[in-house]
Amino acid sequence: MQRLLGARSLCASFFTKKQKHSAAFSSTSLLFDDTQLQFKESVGQFARENIAPRAANIDQSNSFPQDVNLWKLMGNFNLHGITAPQEYGGLGLGYLYHCIAMEEISRASGSVGLSYGAHSNLCINQLVRHGSPAQKDKYLPKLISGEHVGALAMSEPNGNLPMLLLGLSTFLLGKLPDVFVFNAAGSDVVGMKCKADRVDGGYIINGNKMWCTNGPVAQTLVVYAKTDIKAGSKGITAFIIEKGMPGFSTAQKLDKLGMRGSDTCELVFENCFVPNENVLGQEGKGCVSFGLDLERLVLAAGPLGIMQACIDVVLPYVRQREQFGRPLGEFQFIQGKTADMYTALQSSRSYVYSVARDCDNGKVDPKDCAGVILCAAERATQVALQAIQCLGGNGYVNEYATGRLLRDAKLYEIGAGTSEIRRMIIGRKLLKQQ
């Protein structure tokens, strides 16, 4: 019986025995209705054919592919504006669909998934929720088509200059220089030092932002800065920054442990003038706490995809690889591991999509939004570790995807609020509520 390999595409030529994942494995289908399942299939196929074959390369070269514009491809597939209104080219759908897309893209490549999440949710969805009609008209269409890339910047770097230099400049200036910040805002978002001083017609921004996903390539960035240092969380304002604005530049692309290829860098603001019409939302209504919930929800689908990718690699391997005259999968320890991986994925998946459905119905609970990513991310790291273990020596070799999956999974315990912050959020809320 002739197998029709790669009838439709390049996937046949890129399918090695390591990457060929079992297409027969299906997800918890009770979570989705027919249309959502069809969508999941469709995006899965798209990601499998266009993104997965490039995943290893993206990781190795620490950059997005040059031979094809993935942003445009995803834009053509209507993936960027899932939650954006149709008049700007979006689909006007909810977070459930967005999570489905995020999961399938992450499954193909964690790096592309992260960049996609930052672009479509952190940037585009913020504009959708808080942008004025003029701002939406100006920025959304190109972001949604994939012609422009979006980013969001909140966290800031630590001062990493030698103490000597710090001491010297302090001595010379008589005070600690504003631009040399330390103990600046990582988890302590409200402690951000990036300032926006009101001037005629707009603001002047000074400061740095760190770990900005898509920073090196983004044309449109949502940046948070302090307009009123004394007002704490109510003194933060969101601005729309455009690439090329005088005073705004990007510094070195970061060399990261994982999510390599998802370009991340430091942003530098030196007397950057931002006009009034680029204030996103209202001054002081810093959007610090809102938006982060939905960010966490959508990003939580990232580790789901990574867990699925782990299972996609492990199952065919343990069915095929034999030791002591039998396939690995017949040994109890391995069965235990695969069972743990499977249940971790299914339970995380149920949590994420149930919360997504709630959010679509208008019930956004910060405890659950933090909970889903806390849960999914920590499980994903463990699942990836077990995936490496199941592959044994091969798991330790970079020719197999498992190493990359672990390195990619780890990010989700840190970005969008570290696990510790997430626990704090949930614990505090539980304490306060009746």
Added chain:
Amino acid sequence: MKIMVAIKRVVDYAVKIRVKSDRTGVETNNVKMSMNPFCEIALEEALRIKESGLASEVVAVSMGPAQCVDTLRTGLAMGADRGVHVEAAGQLYPLTVAKILKSLVEVEKPGLIILGKQAIDDDCNQTGQMVAGLLSWPQGTFASKVVLDKEKQLAMVEREVDGGLETLELDLPAVITTDLRLNQPRYATLPNIMKAKSKPIKKYTPQELNVDVKSDLEVIQVTEPPKRKAGVILSSVEELIDKLKNEARVI
């Protein structure tokens, strides 16, 4: 002009096939099923013809159990206007399928039928040819390029044959079967998946179409091909000829 496209629900091309333990066929329980890749190419070609203005409607047809509706929904999500599901249990062989298609042609009256050249489960490569025979329509099989001329009511079909490329001119109505290099099928994007929900799927049974599904063929046994044995290095041409004659018995 209406175009009818036959699409078949088959085991997904990426699935590792296993033979059932009772050897009556291939395991299809809990196995991922999808649209036959050649049928996708056929549907894509029909959609392109419609988009170029040379056809008014694309009707997708599928035959088999209730789950064929999923395959039809995918076809509708790709862009077909309507679906037709002929519900029938059990195995449908090419001649039966061809007879059903002929009955449907008498109802729908399309100007063109496009099918995949073969299905990846049975590799028959017969249905298109049989339909053309039953209808007495011209056929262009293994098409790698199709160009329609509306005024002259012709289809120019370039075929991939063993000797190279052959170009045929067919009077419409005609039957075309698609080969791999004809086109690259489109994805079903989410907006189209949503639109497809409201597109109609008409149901028939073979009895309503006056077709008897009883087949002249009976599958006696399905087994895996023998495992490939290691090769043997021979020392001379004489030894080769001896082995070909006495062991492999091919000369």
